[in-house]
Amino acid sequence: MxxxxxxxxxxxxxxxxxxxxxxxxxxxxxxxxxxxxxxxxxxxxxNSTQTPEAVVENLGMNFDIHVGVENVYTTALATADYVADLDENKRKVYAIGELGLKQALMDKGFRFEEVTPDYVVVGLDYDVTYHKFELATLAIKRGAKFIGTNPDTNLPNERGLVPGAGSVIALVERATQQVATYVGKxxxxxxxxxxxxxxxxxxxxxxxxxxxxxxxxxxxxxxxxxxxxxxxxxxxxxxxxxxxxxxxxxxxxxxxx
Structure with missing residues:
Protein backbone atom coordinates (compact mmCIF):
# COMPACT_ATOMS: atom_id res chain seq x y z
CA MET A 1 0.00 0.00 0.00
CA ASN A 47 -21.17 18.47 9.08
CA SER A 48 -22.62 21.78 7.85
CA THR A 49 -22.83 23.41 11.29
CA GLN A 50 -19.19 24.47 11.72
CA THR A 51 -16.99 26.95 9.88
CA PRO A 52 -13.65 25.66 8.53
CA GLU A 53 -11.93 27.73 11.25
CA ALA A 54 -13.86 25.84 13.94
CA VAL A 55 -12.98 22.48 12.35
CA VAL A 56 -9.28 23.41 12.29
CA GLU A 57 -9.41 24.57 15.92
CA ASN A 58 -11.11 21.35 17.02
CA LEU A 59 -8.54 19.17 15.22
CA GLY A 60 -5.62 21.07 16.73
CA MET A 61 -6.88 21.61 20.27
CA ASN A 62 -8.52 18.26 20.88
CA PHE A 63 -6.72 15.81 18.61
CA ASP A 64 -3.26 17.34 18.03
CA ILE A 65 -3.82 17.27 14.25
CA HIS A 66 -2.51 20.55 12.82
CA VAL A 67 -3.86 21.69 9.46
CA GLY A 68 -5.07 24.89 7.76
CA VAL A 69 -8.53 26.05 6.68
CA GLU A 70 -7.47 25.24 3.10
CA ASN A 71 -7.52 21.56 4.12
CA VAL A 72 -11.21 21.64 5.14
CA TYR A 73 -14.21 21.30 2.84
CA THR A 74 -17.51 21.05 4.67
CA THR A 75 -20.88 20.24 3.17
CA ALA A 76 -21.77 23.88 3.94
CA LEU A 77 -18.98 25.09 1.64
CA ALA A 78 -19.91 22.55 -1.03
CA THR A 79 -23.57 23.58 -0.82
CA ALA A 80 -22.70 27.27 -1.14
CA ASP A 81 -20.41 26.52 -4.11
CA TYR A 82 -23.11 24.41 -5.77
CA VAL A 83 -25.88 26.97 -5.33
CA ALA A 84 -23.62 29.86 -6.41
CA ASP A 85 -22.79 28.05 -9.66
CA LEU A 86 -26.46 27.44 -10.60
CA ASP A 87 -27.30 30.97 -11.75
CA GLU A 88 -25.14 34.04 -11.16
CA ASN A 89 -28.26 36.27 -11.19
CA LYS A 90 -29.99 34.43 -8.36
CA ARG A 91 -28.62 35.40 -4.96
CA LYS A 92 -31.61 35.28 -2.59
CA VAL A 93 -31.70 32.35 -0.17
CA TYR A 94 -33.64 31.19 2.85
CA ALA A 95 -31.52 28.88 5.00
CA ILE A 96 -32.27 26.61 7.93
CA GLY A 97 -28.91 25.88 9.50
CA GLU A 98 -26.13 26.88 11.85
CA LEU A 99 -23.35 29.45 11.44
CA GLY A 100 -21.24 27.18 9.23
CA LEU A 101 -23.93 27.09 6.53
CA LYS A 102 -25.01 30.72 6.80
CA GLN A 103 -21.43 32.00 6.74
CA ALA A 104 -20.63 29.89 3.65
CA LEU A 105 -23.67 31.32 1.82
CA MET A 106 -22.85 34.91 2.82
CA ASP A 107 -19.25 34.46 1.64
CA LYS A 108 -20.64 33.56 -1.79
CA GLY A 109 -22.64 36.79 -1.96
CA PHE A 110 -26.07 35.45 -0.99
CA ARG A 111 -28.53 37.60 0.91
CA PHE A 112 -31.19 36.14 3.15
CA GLU A 113 -34.83 36.44 2.12
CA GLU A 114 -37.76 34.76 3.89
CA VAL A 115 -40.68 35.24 1.49
CA THR A 116 -39.47 34.99 -2.12
CA PRO A 117 -36.00 33.43 -2.10
CA ASP A 118 -34.52 31.77 -5.20
CA TYR A 119 -33.34 28.87 -3.05
CA VAL A 120 -34.26 27.20 0.21
CA VAL A 121 -31.23 25.48 1.73
CA VAL A 122 -31.81 23.16 4.68
CA GLY A 123 -29.12 21.73 6.96
CA LEU A 124 -28.81 20.74 10.59
CA ASP A 125 -30.14 23.45 12.91
CA TYR A 126 -29.98 22.85 16.67
CA ASP A 127 -32.62 25.53 17.29
CA VAL A 128 -35.01 24.74 14.46
CA THR A 129 -38.61 25.86 15.04
CA TYR A 130 -42.01 25.35 13.48
CA HIS A 131 -41.80 28.91 12.16
CA LYS A 132 -38.58 28.16 10.26
CA PHE A 133 -40.14 25.03 8.74
CA GLU A 134 -43.20 27.08 7.80
CA LEU A 135 -41.12 29.73 5.99
CA ALA A 136 -39.13 27.06 4.14
CA THR A 137 -42.24 25.14 3.10
CA LEU A 138 -44.09 28.20 1.84
CA ALA A 139 -41.06 29.47 -0.11
CA ILE A 140 -40.61 26.08 -1.83
CA LYS A 141 -44.34 26.01 -2.62
CA ARG A 142 -43.87 29.44 -4.25
CA GLY A 143 -41.16 28.03 -6.50
CA ALA A 144 -37.85 28.25 -4.63
CA LYS A 145 -35.38 25.46 -5.48
CA PHE A 146 -35.03 23.07 -2.52
CA ILE A 147 -31.51 22.01 -1.54
CA GLY A 148 -30.38 19.80 1.37
CA THR A 149 -26.85 19.84 2.74
CA ASN A 150 -26.61 16.10 3.40
CA PRO A 151 -28.87 13.08 3.89
CA ASP A 152 -27.51 11.76 7.23
CA THR A 153 -30.58 10.82 9.28
CA ASN A 154 -28.61 10.54 12.53
CA LEU A 155 -25.46 11.85 14.16
CA PRO A 156 -23.49 9.80 16.67
CA ASN A 157 -22.56 11.69 19.82
CA GLU A 158 -21.87 10.83 23.46
CA ARG A 159 -25.63 10.52 24.12
CA GLY A 160 -26.28 8.14 21.22
CA LEU A 161 -27.69 8.53 17.71
CA VAL A 162 -29.37 11.95 17.61
CA PRO A 163 -31.28 13.43 14.63
CA GLY A 164 -29.07 14.58 11.74
CA ALA A 165 -29.58 17.00 8.86
CA GLY A 166 -31.45 14.36 6.84
CA SER A 167 -34.14 14.18 9.52
CA VAL A 168 -34.64 17.97 9.45
CA ILE A 169 -34.74 17.98 5.63
CA ALA A 170 -37.22 15.07 5.64
CA LEU A 171 -39.78 17.20 7.48
CA VAL A 172 -39.61 19.85 4.73
CA GLU A 173 -39.78 17.13 2.07
CA ARG A 174 -42.92 15.75 3.68
CA ALA A 175 -44.50 19.20 3.98
CA THR A 176 -43.75 20.18 0.37
CA GLN A 177 -44.09 16.75 -1.29
CA GLN A 178 -40.74 17.50 -2.91
CA VAL A 179 -37.40 15.75 -2.63
CA ALA A 180 -34.40 17.96 -1.94
CA THR A 181 -31.32 18.06 -4.14
CA TYR A 182 -28.64 16.70 -1.78
CA VAL A 183 -25.05 17.91 -1.85
CA GLY A 184 -23.14 15.91 0.81
CA LYS A 185 -21.77 12.36 0.78
Missing part, protein backbone atom coordinates in the same frame (compact mmCIF):
# COMPACT_ATOMS: atom_id res chain seq x y z
CA UNK A 2 1.77 3.06 -1.29
CA UNK A 3 1.01 6.46 0.22
CA UNK A 4 2.38 8.11 -2.92
CA UNK A 5 0.22 6.13 -5.35
CA UNK A 6 -2.31 9.00 -5.27
CA UNK A 7 -1.71 12.69 -5.96
CA UNK A 8 -4.36 13.74 -3.43
CA UNK A 9 -6.46 12.46 -0.55
CA UNK A 10 -10.10 13.16 0.34
CA UNK A 11 -10.53 12.29 4.01
CA UNK A 12 -13.55 11.94 6.28
CA UNK A 13 -13.39 13.34 9.82
CA UNK A 14 -15.57 11.71 12.50
CA UNK A 15 -14.84 8.00 12.73
CA UNK A 16 -11.71 8.38 10.61
CA UNK A 17 -9.65 11.15 12.24
CA UNK A 18 -11.29 10.83 15.65
CA UNK A 19 -14.29 9.12 17.19
CA UNK A 20 -16.54 11.68 18.86
CA UNK A 21 -14.20 13.07 21.49
CA UNK A 22 -11.81 10.11 21.40
CA UNK A 23 -8.42 10.38 19.70
CA UNK A 24 -7.38 7.93 16.98
CA UNK A 25 -3.56 8.10 17.30
CA UNK A 26 -3.00 6.50 13.86
CA UNK A 27 -4.93 9.39 12.27
CA UNK A 28 -2.43 12.00 13.49
CA UNK A 29 0.46 9.88 12.18
CA UNK A 30 -1.31 9.44 8.81
CA UNK A 31 -1.80 13.21 8.34
CA UNK A 32 1.82 13.86 9.33
CA UNK A 33 3.00 11.34 6.68
CA UNK A 34 0.97 13.20 4.03
CA UNK A 35 2.39 16.54 5.21
CA UNK A 36 5.97 15.20 5.17
CA UNK A 37 5.54 13.96 1.58
CA UNK A 38 3.78 17.22 0.59
CA UNK A 39 0.75 15.29 -0.67
CA UNK A 40 -2.39 17.52 -0.87
CA UNK A 41 -5.40 16.46 1.19
CA UNK A 42 -8.88 17.76 1.87
CA UNK A 43 -11.08 16.85 4.83
CA UNK A 44 -14.58 16.19 3.51
CA UNK A 45 -17.22 16.38 6.22
CA UNK A 46 -21.01 16.21 6.02
CA UNK A 186 -22.75 9.91 -0.71
CA UNK A 187 -23.88 12.30 -3.46
CA UNK A 188 -21.58 13.20 -6.34
CA UNK A 189 -21.96 16.97 -5.97
CA UNK A 190 -19.58 17.33 -3.00
CA UNK A 191 -17.05 15.06 -4.72
CA UNK A 192 -17.13 17.09 -7.93
CA UNK A 193 -16.72 20.34 -6.01
CA UNK A 194 -13.86 18.88 -3.94
CA UNK A 195 -12.00 17.73 -7.08
CA UNK A 196 -12.45 21.20 -8.58
CA UNK A 197 -11.08 22.78 -5.39
CA UNK A 198 -8.04 20.47 -5.49
CA UNK A 199 -7.66 20.91 -9.27
CA UNK A 200 -7.48 17.14 -9.68
CA UNK A 201 -9.25 14.39 -11.61
CA UNK A 202 -11.12 11.43 -10.14
CA UNK A 203 -8.28 8.98 -10.82
CA UNK A 204 -5.74 11.28 -9.10
CA UNK A 205 -7.30 10.88 -5.64
CA UNK A 206 -8.58 8.37 -3.10
CA UNK A 207 -11.48 8.77 -0.64
CA UNK A 208 -10.61 7.69 2.91
CA UNK A 209 -13.42 7.04 5.40
CA UNK A 210 -15.02 4.80 8.00
CA UNK A 211 -18.60 4.72 6.71
CA UNK A 212 -19.46 2.55 3.70
CA UNK A 213 -22.84 4.25 3.20
CA UNK A 214 -21.47 7.79 2.96
CA UNK A 215 -17.70 7.92 2.33
CA UNK A 216 -17.28 4.78 0.26
CA UNK A 217 -20.52 5.14 -1.72
CA UNK A 218 -19.51 8.73 -2.54
CA UNK A 219 -16.23 7.47 -3.96
CA UNK A 220 -17.90 4.64 -5.89
CA UNK A 221 -20.51 7.01 -7.39
CA UNK A 222 -17.73 9.34 -8.55
CA UNK A 223 -15.30 6.69 -9.92
CA UNK A 224 -12.84 7.51 -7.15
CA UNK A 225 -10.81 4.76 -5.44
CA UNK A 226 -11.78 4.19 -1.81
CA UNK A 227 -10.01 3.25 1.41
CA UNK A 228 -12.26 2.01 4.22
CA UNK A 229 -10.69 2.10 7.68
CA UNK A 230 -12.43 0.09 10.38
CA UNK A 231 -12.25 2.68 13.17
CA UNK A 232 -15.80 4.03 12.99
CA UNK A 233 -19.24 3.14 11.69
CA UNK A 234 -18.87 0.23 9.25
CA UNK A 235 -17.76 -3.28 10.22
CA UNK A 236 -16.23 -6.05 8.13
CA UNK A 237 -19.51 -7.99 8.53
CA UNK A 238 -21.47 -5.05 7.06
CA UNK A 239 -19.14 -4.59 4.12
CA UNK A 240 -19.00 -8.32 3.35
CA UNK A 241 -22.69 -8.07 2.36
CA UNK A 242 -22.11 -5.25 -0.14
CA UNK A 243 -21.90 -6.05 -3.86
CA UNK A 244 -19.33 -3.35 -4.57
CA UNK A 245 -16.39 -3.46 -2.17
CA UNK A 246 -14.06 -0.59 -1.25
CA UNK A 247 -10.81 -0.54 -3.27
CA UNK A 248 -8.92 -1.15 -0.02
CA UNK A 249 -9.90 -2.14 3.54
CA UNK A 250 -7.65 -1.64 6.56
CA UNK A 251 -8.00 -1.86 10.34
CA UNK A 252 -5.76 1.15 11.04
CA UNK A 253 -4.36 4.07 9.06
CA UNK A 254 -0.94 2.91 10.28
CA UNK A 255 -1.23 0.19 7.62
CA UNK A 256 -1.19 2.83 4.88
CA UNK A 257 2.47 3.78 4.60
Missing amino acids: DLEKYKGYLIDLDGTMYKGKIKIPAAKRFIERLQEKDIPFLFLTN PEKIIMEKALKKMNMKADDVIMVGDNYNTDIKAGIASDIDTLLVYTGVSTREDVAKEKIKPTYEINSLDEWQ
Whole structure:
Protein backbone atom coordinates (compact mmCIF):
# COMPACT_ATOMS: atom_id res chain seq x y z
CA MET A 1 0.00 0.00 0.00
CA ASP A 2 1.77 3.06 -1.29
CA LEU A 3 1.01 6.46 0.22
CA GLU A 4 2.38 8.11 -2.92
CA LYS A 5 0.22 6.13 -5.35
CA TYR A 6 -2.31 9.00 -5.27
CA LYS A 7 -1.71 12.69 -5.96
CA GLY A 8 -4.36 13.74 -3.43
CA TYR A 9 -6.46 12.46 -0.55
CA LEU A 10 -10.10 13.16 0.34
CA ILE A 11 -10.53 12.29 4.01
CA ASP A 12 -13.55 11.94 6.28
CA LEU A 13 -13.39 13.34 9.82
CA ASP A 14 -15.57 11.71 12.50
CA GLY A 15 -14.84 8.00 12.73
CA THR A 16 -11.71 8.38 10.61
CA MET A 17 -9.65 11.15 12.24
CA TYR A 18 -11.29 10.83 15.65
CA LYS A 19 -14.29 9.12 17.19
CA GLY A 20 -16.54 11.68 18.86
CA LYS A 21 -14.20 13.07 21.49
CA ILE A 22 -11.81 10.11 21.40
CA LYS A 23 -8.42 10.38 19.70
CA ILE A 24 -7.38 7.93 16.98
CA PRO A 25 -3.56 8.10 17.30
CA ALA A 26 -3.00 6.50 13.86
CA ALA A 27 -4.93 9.39 12.27
CA LYS A 28 -2.43 12.00 13.49
CA ARG A 29 0.46 9.88 12.18
CA PHE A 30 -1.31 9.44 8.81
CA ILE A 31 -1.80 13.21 8.34
CA GLU A 32 1.82 13.86 9.33
CA ARG A 33 3.00 11.34 6.68
CA LEU A 34 0.97 13.20 4.03
CA GLN A 35 2.39 16.54 5.21
CA GLU A 36 5.97 15.20 5.17
CA LYS A 37 5.54 13.96 1.58
CA ASP A 38 3.78 17.22 0.59
CA ILE A 39 0.75 15.29 -0.67
CA PRO A 40 -2.39 17.52 -0.87
CA PHE A 41 -5.40 16.46 1.19
CA LEU A 42 -8.88 17.76 1.87
CA PHE A 43 -11.08 16.85 4.83
CA LEU A 44 -14.58 16.19 3.51
CA THR A 45 -17.22 16.38 6.22
CA ASN A 46 -21.01 16.21 6.02
CA ASN A 47 -21.17 18.47 9.08
CA SER A 48 -22.62 21.78 7.85
CA THR A 49 -22.83 23.41 11.29
CA GLN A 50 -19.19 24.47 11.72
CA THR A 51 -16.99 26.95 9.88
CA PRO A 52 -13.65 25.66 8.53
CA GLU A 53 -11.93 27.73 11.25
CA ALA A 54 -13.86 25.84 13.94
CA VAL A 55 -12.98 22.48 12.35
CA VAL A 56 -9.28 23.41 12.29
CA GLU A 57 -9.41 24.57 15.92
CA ASN A 58 -11.11 21.35 17.02
CA LEU A 59 -8.54 19.17 15.22
CA GLY A 60 -5.62 21.07 16.73
CA MET A 61 -6.88 21.61 20.27
CA ASN A 62 -8.52 18.26 20.88
CA PHE A 63 -6.72 15.81 18.61
CA ASP A 64 -3.26 17.34 18.03
CA ILE A 65 -3.82 17.27 14.25
CA HIS A 66 -2.51 20.55 12.82
CA VAL A 67 -3.86 21.69 9.46
CA GLY A 68 -5.07 24.89 7.76
CA VAL A 69 -8.53 26.05 6.68
CA GLU A 70 -7.47 25.24 3.10
CA ASN A 71 -7.52 21.56 4.12
CA VAL A 72 -11.21 21.64 5.14
CA TYR A 73 -14.21 21.30 2.84
CA THR A 74 -17.51 21.05 4.67
CA THR A 75 -20.88 20.24 3.17
CA ALA A 76 -21.77 23.88 3.94
CA LEU A 77 -18.98 25.09 1.64
CA ALA A 78 -19.91 22.55 -1.03
CA THR A 79 -23.57 23.58 -0.82
CA ALA A 80 -22.70 27.27 -1.14
CA ASP A 81 -20.41 26.52 -4.11
CA TYR A 82 -23.11 24.41 -5.77
CA VAL A 83 -25.88 26.97 -5.33
CA ALA A 84 -23.62 29.86 -6.41
CA ASP A 85 -22.79 28.05 -9.66
CA LEU A 86 -26.46 27.44 -10.60
CA ASP A 87 -27.30 30.97 -11.75
CA GLU A 88 -25.14 34.04 -11.16
CA ASN A 89 -28.26 36.27 -11.19
CA LYS A 90 -29.99 34.43 -8.36
CA ARG A 91 -28.62 35.40 -4.96
CA LYS A 92 -31.61 35.28 -2.59
CA VAL A 93 -31.70 32.35 -0.17
CA TYR A 94 -33.64 31.19 2.85
CA ALA A 95 -31.52 28.88 5.00
CA ILE A 96 -32.27 26.61 7.93
CA GLY A 97 -28.91 25.88 9.50
CA GLU A 98 -26.13 26.88 11.85
CA LEU A 99 -23.35 29.45 11.44
CA GLY A 100 -21.24 27.18 9.23
CA LEU A 101 -23.93 27.09 6.53
CA LYS A 102 -25.01 30.72 6.80
CA GLN A 103 -21.43 32.00 6.74
CA ALA A 104 -20.63 29.89 3.65
CA LEU A 105 -23.67 31.32 1.82
CA MET A 106 -22.85 34.91 2.82
CA ASP A 107 -19.25 34.46 1.64
CA LYS A 108 -20.64 33.56 -1.79
CA GLY A 109 -22.64 36.79 -1.96
CA PHE A 110 -26.07 35.45 -0.99
CA ARG A 111 -28.53 37.60 0.91
CA PHE A 112 -31.19 36.14 3.15
CA GLU A 113 -34.83 36.44 2.12
CA GLU A 114 -37.76 34.76 3.89
CA VAL A 115 -40.68 35.24 1.49
CA THR A 116 -39.47 34.99 -2.12
CA PRO A 117 -36.00 33.43 -2.10
CA ASP A 118 -34.52 31.77 -5.20
CA TYR A 119 -33.34 28.87 -3.05
CA VAL A 120 -34.26 27.20 0.21
CA VAL A 121 -31.23 25.48 1.73
CA VAL A 122 -31.81 23.16 4.68
CA GLY A 123 -29.12 21.73 6.96
CA LEU A 124 -28.81 20.74 10.59
CA ASP A 125 -30.14 23.45 12.91
CA TYR A 126 -29.98 22.85 16.67
CA ASP A 127 -32.62 25.53 17.29
CA VAL A 128 -35.01 24.74 14.46
CA THR A 129 -38.61 25.86 15.04
CA TYR A 130 -42.01 25.35 13.48
CA HIS A 131 -41.80 28.91 12.16
CA LYS A 132 -38.58 28.16 10.26
CA PHE A 133 -40.14 25.03 8.74
CA GLU A 134 -43.20 27.08 7.80
CA LEU A 135 -41.12 29.73 5.99
CA ALA A 136 -39.13 27.06 4.14
CA THR A 137 -42.24 25.14 3.10
CA LEU A 138 -44.09 28.20 1.84
CA ALA A 139 -41.06 29.47 -0.11
CA ILE A 140 -40.61 26.08 -1.83
CA LYS A 141 -44.34 26.01 -2.62
CA ARG A 142 -43.87 29.44 -4.25
CA GLY A 143 -41.16 28.03 -6.50
CA ALA A 144 -37.85 28.25 -4.63
CA LYS A 145 -35.38 25.46 -5.48
CA PHE A 146 -35.03 23.07 -2.52
CA ILE A 147 -31.51 22.01 -1.54
CA GLY A 148 -30.38 19.80 1.37
CA THR A 149 -26.85 19.84 2.74
CA ASN A 150 -26.61 16.10 3.40
CA PRO A 151 -28.87 13.08 3.89
CA ASP A 152 -27.51 11.76 7.23
CA THR A 153 -30.58 10.82 9.28
CA ASN A 154 -28.61 10.54 12.53
CA LEU A 155 -25.46 11.85 14.16
CA PRO A 156 -23.49 9.80 16.67
CA ASN A 157 -22.56 11.69 19.82
CA GLU A 158 -21.87 10.83 23.46
CA ARG A 159 -25.63 10.52 24.12
CA GLY A 160 -26.28 8.14 21.22
CA LEU A 161 -27.69 8.53 17.71
CA VAL A 162 -29.37 11.95 17.61
CA PRO A 163 -31.28 13.43 14.63
CA GLY A 164 -29.07 14.58 11.74
CA ALA A 165 -29.58 17.00 8.86
CA GLY A 166 -31.45 14.36 6.84
CA SER A 167 -34.14 14.18 9.52
CA VAL A 168 -34.64 17.97 9.45
CA ILE A 169 -34.74 17.98 5.63
CA ALA A 170 -37.22 15.07 5.64
CA LEU A 171 -39.78 17.20 7.48
CA VAL A 172 -39.61 19.85 4.73
CA GLU A 173 -39.78 17.13 2.07
CA ARG A 174 -42.92 15.75 3.68
CA ALA A 175 -44.50 19.20 3.98
CA THR A 176 -43.75 20.18 0.37
CA GLN A 177 -44.09 16.75 -1.29
CA GLN A 178 -40.74 17.50 -2.91
CA VAL A 179 -37.40 15.75 -2.63
CA ALA A 180 -34.40 17.96 -1.94
CA THR A 181 -31.32 18.06 -4.14
CA TYR A 182 -28.64 16.70 -1.78
CA VAL A 183 -25.05 17.91 -1.85
CA GLY A 184 -23.14 15.91 0.81
CA LYS A 185 -21.77 12.36 0.78
CA PRO A 186 -22.75 9.91 -0.71
CA GLU A 187 -23.88 12.30 -3.46
CA LYS A 188 -21.58 13.20 -6.34
CA ILE A 189 -21.96 16.97 -5.97
CA ILE A 190 -19.58 17.33 -3.00
CA MET A 191 -17.05 15.06 -4.72
CA GLU A 192 -17.13 17.09 -7.93
CA LYS A 193 -16.72 20.34 -6.01
CA ALA A 194 -13.86 18.88 -3.94
CA LEU A 195 -12.00 17.73 -7.08
CA LYS A 196 -12.45 21.20 -8.58
CA LYS A 197 -11.08 22.78 -5.39
CA MET A 198 -8.04 20.47 -5.49
CA ASN A 199 -7.66 20.91 -9.27
CA MET A 200 -7.48 17.14 -9.68
CA LYS A 201 -9.25 14.39 -11.61
CA ALA A 202 -11.12 11.43 -10.14
CA ASP A 203 -8.28 8.98 -10.82
CA ASP A 204 -5.74 11.28 -9.10
CA VAL A 205 -7.30 10.88 -5.64
CA ILE A 206 -8.58 8.37 -3.10
CA MET A 207 -11.48 8.77 -0.64
CA VAL A 208 -10.61 7.69 2.91
CA GLY A 209 -13.42 7.04 5.40
CA ASP A 210 -15.02 4.80 8.00
CA ASN A 211 -18.60 4.72 6.71
CA TYR A 212 -19.46 2.55 3.70
CA ASN A 213 -22.84 4.25 3.20
CA THR A 214 -21.47 7.79 2.96
CA ASP A 215 -17.70 7.92 2.33
CA ILE A 216 -17.28 4.78 0.26
CA LYS A 217 -20.52 5.14 -1.72
CA ALA A 218 -19.51 8.73 -2.54
CA GLY A 219 -16.23 7.47 -3.96
CA ILE A 220 -17.90 4.64 -5.89
CA ALA A 221 -20.51 7.01 -7.39
CA SER A 222 -17.73 9.34 -8.55
CA ASP A 223 -15.30 6.69 -9.92
CA ILE A 224 -12.84 7.51 -7.15
CA ASP A 225 -10.81 4.76 -5.44
CA THR A 226 -11.78 4.19 -1.81
CA LEU A 227 -10.01 3.25 1.41
CA LEU A 228 -12.26 2.01 4.22
CA VAL A 229 -10.69 2.10 7.68
CA TYR A 230 -12.43 0.09 10.38
CA THR A 231 -12.25 2.68 13.17
CA GLY A 232 -15.80 4.03 12.99
CA VAL A 233 -19.24 3.14 11.69
CA SER A 234 -18.87 0.23 9.25
CA THR A 235 -17.76 -3.28 10.22
CA ARG A 236 -16.23 -6.05 8.13
CA GLU A 237 -19.51 -7.99 8.53
CA ASP A 238 -21.47 -5.05 7.06
CA VAL A 239 -19.14 -4.59 4.12
CA ALA A 240 -19.00 -8.32 3.35
CA LYS A 241 -22.69 -8.07 2.36
CA GLU A 242 -22.11 -5.25 -0.14
CA LYS A 243 -21.90 -6.05 -3.86
CA ILE A 244 -19.33 -3.35 -4.57
CA LYS A 245 -16.39 -3.46 -2.17
CA PRO A 246 -14.06 -0.59 -1.25
CA THR A 247 -10.81 -0.54 -3.27
CA TYR A 248 -8.92 -1.15 -0.02
CA GLU A 249 -9.90 -2.14 3.54
CA ILE A 250 -7.65 -1.64 6.56
CA ASN A 251 -8.00 -1.86 10.34
CA SER A 252 -5.76 1.15 11.04
CA LEU A 253 -4.36 4.07 9.06
CA ASP A 254 -0.94 2.91 10.28
CA GLU A 255 -1.23 0.19 7.62
CA TRP A 256 -1.19 2.83 4.88
CA GLN A 257 2.47 3.78 4.60
